[in-house]
Every structure is written in C-alpha cells, then in structure tokens.
Amino acid sequence: MLIAAILTLGLGTYAIRLSGVLLRERLELSDNLQRLLPMAAAALLTALAATAALTAGSELAGPARPAGVLIGALLAWRKAPFVAVVLSAAASTALLRLAGVP
16 A cells, blocks of 8 residues: 555656646746746745744744754855855754753
8 A cells, every 4th residue: 555655656746747848838938927936936945944944843943943044044145165054053053952052
C-alpha cells in the first residue's frame, strides 16, 4: 500500500511538471501576470523563511532562533561568505540557548 502511494505521488508530480513543459507554447500569459510572477515567488519564499524562523512545530519558537536568523540575515545583507553566515547564525543561536534563552 505504501509503495503504491509513493508511486502514485511520484507519477502525479512528474505529470504536473511535464504538463508545464508541454503546455508552455499553448498558454499565453498577460504582461501584468508575467511581471507579477517573480514577485509572487519572492513572497512565497519570504513566507516560508519566516515560518521556519518563527515556529517550532505548531508553536512559536523562542527568541534564540529568530535572533540567529536575524544575525544570519544581517551578515548575508553585508555580503559575508555563505559559510560565515550559516556558522554565525548557528553559533549565535547555540550560545543564546546555552545562556538559557529558549
């Protein structure tokens, strides 16, 4: 049963992605919609990042995680190397939790 569900979901995903390629030439989007699509993608990614930064499961995360994300975002904005951004965010979150901040 589990393998059938996995195969069905895999085939459905493949069919949806293939339909985008096959229907690309037949579907004509307006200029306004073509201009809005990249902004919608940015809004979706922002919402996903905010959800991951502010929640733990179904509850709000403590202040340590958002503080680490904020430090990482600040370093990324200042064009720090990716490894430095990730390590600084993780280290600051870990140090805050070690200090007793949830």
